[in-house]
Structures are given as structure tokens and as C-alpha cells.
Amino acid sequence: MISTNVSIEHKINWPDLASRGIELYIKRDDLLHTFISGNKWRKLKYNYAAYREGTYKGIVTFGGAYSNHIIATACFCAENGIPCIGILRGEEPERANYILMLAELWGMQLKFVSRTQYRGKDELTEKYLKEGYYVIPEGGENKFGIKGCAEIIGELKNEYDHIFCASGTGCTISGILKGVEDRKLDVKCHGIAVLKQGDFLKEVPLRYGIPDDGLTIHTNFHEGGYAKTSKDLTMFIQRFTQKTGILLDPVYTGKLFNAIFKLVEDNYFESGERILAIHSGGLTGWLSEEMYNSYRKAGL
Numbered sequence: 001m002i003s004t005n006v007s008i009e010h011k012i013n014w015p016d017l018a019s020r021g022i023e024l025y026i027k028r029d030d031l032l033h034t035f036i037s038g039n040k041w042r043k044l045k046y047n048y049a050a051y052r053e054g055t056y057k058g059i060v061t062f063g064g065a066y067s068n069h070i071i072a073t074a075c076f077c078a079e080n081g082i083p084c085i086g087i088l089r090g091e092e093p094e095r096a097n098y099i100l101m102l103a104e105l106w107g108m109q110l111k112f113v114s115r116t117q118y119r120g121k122d123e124l125t126e127k128y129l130k131e132g133y134y135v136i137p138e139g140g141e142n143k144f145g146i147k148g149c150a151e152i153i154g155e156l157k158n159e160y161d162h163i164f165c166a167s168g169t170g171c172t173i174s175g176i177l178k179g180v181e182d183r184k185l186d187v188k189c190h191g192i193a194v195l196k197q198g199d200f201l202k203e204v205p206l207r208y209g210i211p212d213d214g215l216t217i218h219t220n221f222h223e224g225g226y227a228k229t230s231k232d233l234t235m236f237i238q239r240f241t242q243k244t245g246i247l248l249d250p251v252y253t254g255k256l257f258n259a260i261f262k263l264v265e266d267n268y269f270e271s272g273e274r275i276l277a278i279h280s281g282g283l284t285g286w287l288s289e290e291m292y293n294s295y296r297k298a299g300l
Helices: 015-019 038-053 068-079 098-105 115-119 121-130 143-154 171-183 198-207 231-244 253-265 289-297
Strands: 009-012 023-027 059-063 084-089 109-113 134-136 162-167 188-193 215-218 274-278
Touching (some): 015 253, 038 134, 038 143, 068 098, 098 109, 115 121, 198 215
16 A cells, blocks of 8 residues: 655745735645545545455446546556456547546446436446445545545644645545544635535535534635636646646646635635645546647637
8 A cells, every 4th residue: 555654745835825924735645646646545545445355356436537536446456456347427439538548558447328327326336236346436435435535634744724625526525524523623624616516515524424513615616617627727727837846637626726826815814824735636637638628728
């Protein structure tokens, strides 16, 4: 297994932050692994432990054609000698994209199902469980994924007033809340919804018995929806990357940091407060023609 000792808390030096008396740190979970990075690795960690406790034919999981979770699971299973199947939402594309190509290179068997079938994931889950497979939900969101993400908090060396992460399924922010609860920390937790209608994210921790005290879900920074971007977002990512040397992705972490800086501009934080943002990896989010075209349309 990968050691999380490589994940560091790095201070972002930015004049606008300093002038307002705000400190922003980034937890570099993107450094955990090139492809099984950030929360993807954390979600798989204890699912792998549960897999090893049983006798299974392999691992089955779910995702879209550009899913970071799909590529992370494929790589993880290859490294650990586990047969794996990826259930993909929608029709098989005429030409495999870079994500699907890499998943196949790592040996993942790809099965495409209609969107109607995909919405019935419970039936597909039951089918593969009966066939002897270990099934990991879409995005790795289950109690084992939350347990892995909770360890983010136990690794922190500094104290913070606010902790932010990008939110798609609600697994990572639920784990962060769990870690905060276990360590009895006085810190406000924030999830930046990367998709439309992200209010449901507030309910995810409650499903796992985790109190949502101190949790705020910000739903107005999705830039048009999941995997959607904008010229404003693309320009921010370029500016951030050039000033810090830290690459963000357009699906999750770009929206996360763009939101934090907009909140700073809106005087959301008080002078003297210290903020931590979790870099959850997922840099393969750039590997699509849509993101390439968005970058070019931004005139960059």
C-alpha cells in the first residue's frame, strides 16, 4: 500500500490573501500516486481490505466514460493482481477516449450499459454480487470510502478554521466530517458542489450517521454542471498553475480553488483565519477533447 507521508500541507503565497490577512494551505493528496491519487486512493484503501477478507472473483465498479474513479480502480487492480470490470454509463463510443484506453491497458474489462440500466445500479450490483464479485459503488462512496477519507484529518500537522474539498458524491466531505468529529476539532467544513443541484450532498453524511454540524455545501460554483467548464474557470486554473506550479483539474479541484478565491473576494472569511483545501488529485480530468477545446476557446 501507498504511504500517505508524501502528502504535505503547502502554503499558497498569493498577494490578495496576504493583504486580507488570510492563510491558504493545500493538502497535496495528488502526490499519493500518479493515477490512484487523492481521494481515489483513500476510497479504495479499505475497500481493498474488505476484498481481501473474502473470496471474490474480482472487483466491479461503476462510472462514466471520463471517470477518475474508473481509471484509479483499473490501475489499483492491476498493481494488486485483481481482475476488474468497469460498468460504464451510456453507449460505447466509436473511438475510445484516453481514460478508457488507459483502463483497458491496465486490464479492466469495460461493459457499457444504457443510462436507464445504469440508473438501476442496485440490480446490477446484486447481479455481480451473486456472481461472486466484490462491488464498489460509483465514485467509491460507501462506508469504507468514508473511513479512508476520514484519515485525511488525522494526518494534519496544522490547525485550521476552515477545511474545503470538491464534492461529487459526498464521500470525501463525509469522511472529513467523520475525522473532525473523531478528533473533536473546532473547524468549519465546506464542500464545493461540482455538479448542478448539489444540495443532496448535505444529506450524505447523515446516511452514514455522521453529524453535519459545521458543514456548508456551496452549490453555485459548478460552472454549468458536472464536467462543465467556462472561460473564467479555465483562465483561473492557468493563472493559479503559473503562479504556484500546482496543476488543478477542470472537473474538481479547479472549481474548488476558484470558489475559495471568489469567497475571499466576497469577504466570506475573517482576517487571521487559516484555510485548508484538499487537492484530491484527478488530474486525468484534462484528458478529453472537450476539455482541450474548452482550453482553446478560452484563447489561452
